Amino acid sequence: MASKKEKDLTPKENQTPNQENNEQADGLVFTQREHMVILHNNDNTFVEAVLDVLQNVFGLNNAVAMNRLMTAHEDGYAICYIHTKQECDRKVDEAEAYCQRKAGEVIEELGGRSMYYDELQFEVRERV
Numbered sequence: 001m002a003s004k005k006e007k008d009l010t011p012k013e014n015q016t017p018n019q020e021n022n023e024q025a026d027g028l029v030f031t032q033r034e035h036m037v038i039l040h041n042n043d044n045t046f047v048e049a050v051l052d053v054l055q056n057v058f059g060l061n062n063a064v065a066m067n068r069l070m071t072a073h074e075d076g077y078a079i080c081y082i083h084t085k086q087e088c089d090r091k092v093d094e095a096e097a098y099c100q101r102k103a104g105e106v107i108e109e110l111g112g113r114s115m116y117y118d119e120l121q122f123e124v125r126e127r128v
Contacts, residue, residue, distance in 0.1 A: 037081035049115040
């Protein structure tokens with residue numbers, strides 16, 4: 001049985017051209033292209049805040065979240081989610097809403113400072 005990725009890229013010769021979320025080329029219909037959510041590095045947001053968003057919004061476990069955080073820190077960006085464009089857009093909206101809620105929280109241990117959730121930046125790009 002083909003994996004989900006293989007299945008998504010396999011031509012669907014028996015489908016009609018107007019099926020939702022599909023593209024047609026040379027008489028073959030392909031399923032919707034994958035997109036990815038990119039996390040951009042910033043030097044202000046606390047590590048704990050980035051991990052919190054990656055774990056609670058994008059569903060990454062601690063080890064994978066830390067890996068993505070370090071990749072963004074070292075390379076300037078990291079892929080944190082792969083899915084359809086619609087689902088990636090939904091996740092970015094969810095992440096931004098989560099960050100706005102958390103931005104108002106202050107940490108007493110930090111002298112009443114913010115962890116700068118509101119400075120996290122996400123972008124949706126087509127996966128090529």
